[in-house]
Amino acid sequence: MSVDQSGVQGGAAPDQGGSTPGNGGRSFWCEHALLPDGPAAGVRVVLGEDGRISAVERAEARTGDEILHGVTLPGFANTHSHAFHRALRGRTHDAGGTFWTWRERMYHVAARLDPENYLALARAAYAEMALAGVTAVGEFHYVHHQVGGVPYEDPNEMGRALQQAAAEAGVALTLLDTAYLHGGLDETGHTALSPEQARFGDADIDAWAQRAGGLRAEGTFRVGAALHSVRAVPLAQLREAAALVPAVCDTGSTIAPLHVHVSEQPAENRAALARYGLTPVGLLAEAGLVGPDLTAVHATHLTEEDVRLLGAARSWVSLCPTTERDLADGIGPARALHDAGVRLSLGSDQHAVVDLVEEARAVEMHERLTTHERGRFTPQDLLALATGHESLGREGAGRIAPGARGDLVTIRLDSVRTAGADPAQVLLAASAADVTTVIRDGETIVSDGRHRLGDVGALLRDAIAPFWEDA
Ligand SMILES: [Zn+2]
Structure with a gap:
């Protein structure tokens, strides 16, 4: 042929x-x-x-x-993205290549973001996603304010840069505007934001909801909500968030997406148990947040009761296997979640790899390694994982059928x-x-393997280089 x-x-x-x-x-x-x-x-x-x-x-x-x-x-849905992490690819494996190496470099990039360079970086990162077949992305967005924490004149200026970036790259964006209130959690309680984290934070959960509520849907842009994690949001404010999330969200559908990083590493479980006597999923349930609009991101280290709670509520889990292996997080209980009734989706998270085909295949391959069985997910199951648009509040996508979106x-x-x-x-x-x-x-974004913006490799190179000039 x-x-x-x-x-x-x-x-x-x-x-x-x-x-x-x-x-x-x-x-x-x-x-x-x-x-x-x-x-x-x-x-x-x-x-x-x-x-x-x-x-x-x-x-x-x-x-x-x-x-x-x-x-x-x-079209594929990439349900967990931090666009600025794209600047970290191939730059975190020296100096021991530990989690701390990664975190130090992540803060290095985060401290240098401004609305202009974030637009360029995110536009290139979203164009790379489009080249990989992604038609919708969920951006877990927490770099809200200026370095030090002072808001921009428009307090959503960074979110609007992401909105513009996605529009130019041709990818539908659900901005999952993230409440990030504390720096961490140990057995004595939550710690204050560190200087590096100051630009991520809002004063409290009401201030977050008020700011994020200023973002409204427009074109293919949608607004969802996120809570960074139970490390960053205490139980009292998780409870308050339950009432605030519907007003923050604007998806043009009945879905009010709420995404939360959950049990990515065992240390989070230990801290939550020590402080509250509950697992992170248990805390979300206690706060009334476990329901069909919840997406638990990672959900790597779960108890059987956690799996049961998420499954009974028909919640989502966004698996990010290429990130979870890169960061040495572990392998989540994908098939157990599926069997319990949880809906699974996929995210490229830190973008060490942007390839939803690889993410889907990794879910099955990691199951094979842990169970010594093949065929844990059928090819049809893997396609469902790669098309979890509803976890982003985007209805009518993920199937080629009359009435569905032309993706x-x-x-x-x-x-x-x-x-x-x-x-x-x-x-x-x-x-x-x-x-x-x-x-x-119905709009062509990529044809002949080329993105409509042109040379995406050059866009990425030009967007990323300035972040490392002073490294
Ligand atoms: Zn993440």
């Missing part, structure tokens, strides 16, 4: 369609597609003017269809990684480098 880099095949296509500007009113013919009822060959997907899918049919290509060679999947990701089947693979098992073979086409809400 003669297929160029774009995955657009010459010859057989009746009409390659070209690139139609604007949203909707487009039709595609997918060589293969992963549909809700399984893989299919020869699928037409028609989009309406609203950028939603109006029809899906198994049929021959028609004149005017844009041809998508390879296998087309619903399509095409993965080529002729690369050295994917050649010969069964399209149904592509997530066990491909990498982000195999993504050729990304369409979000």
Whole structure:
């Protein structure tokens, strides 16, 4: 088969369609597609003017269809991101490469962020995500204020920089505006913010809600809520947050997303047990925060009761396996959570790797290592993990079906990684480098494996270099 880099095949296509500007009113013919009822060959997907899918049919290509060679999947949701951590990639493995090396470098970058350089860094990081098939990202955002903690003239200036960055990169953003009130937790209680953390903090939970409530949905931008962790928010303020979160959130849906880092490392469990006699999940439950709109991020070190609580509430867990292995956190109980009724999603978190295919595959591979069993998650299960849009309050995404958002990701089947693979098992073979086409809400963001902003490697290089000039 003669297929160029774009995955657009010459010859057989009746009409390659070209690139139609604007949203909707487009039709595609997918060589293969992963549909809700399984893989299919020869699928037409028609989009309406609203950028939603109006029809899906198994049929021959028609004149005017844009041809998508390879296998087309619903767009991926990256449910846990700290955009500025992208500047840390490949810079934390010397000097012992410990957790402390990582944290020192993280504070180095955090101290140098301003609205202008954060816009450039986040735009490049989100463009990298788009190249990996991500159509929506949840940004766990806590760098709110100037160094030292003084608010910007617009107290949401940093959040608005992220909003602009995502819009320019073509990725739908749910800004998970984060309450970060204390520096840490030990058996005696919560400690004050350190000087490095001062710009993350708001005076108290009401001040957080008031500031974050100033952000409202616009275009593909959505507002959700986050509490950094039980280390950063004491129980009394977790309780207050339960009443404040719905007013902070603005998703255009009935979902009011609340994301919290939970039990990433055993030390957090020990501190919470020593101070309160409860695990972090137990504390969230005590505060009335465990429900279907909760996403527990990481959830690596859980008790059986924690798993039961999250499952009974149909909560989400955002697994971030490439980060969890990079930071030596451990391997979370993914299958036990799934079996208990928890909905699982994936995040690239610190962006040591930006590849949702790799994140999905890692969940299954890490299960294999801990259980000595294969097939803990089916390829269809892994696709569900990679498309957890609802944990971001983004309804109607994550499936190729009439009425769903026109979010399509095409993965080529002729690369050295994917050649010969069964399209149904592509997530066990491909990498982000195999993504050729990304369409979000009917709008083409990536075609021929190229982002509409151009050379994303150069954007990343230019955005990251200034952070290390004085290192
Ligand atoms: Zn995180």
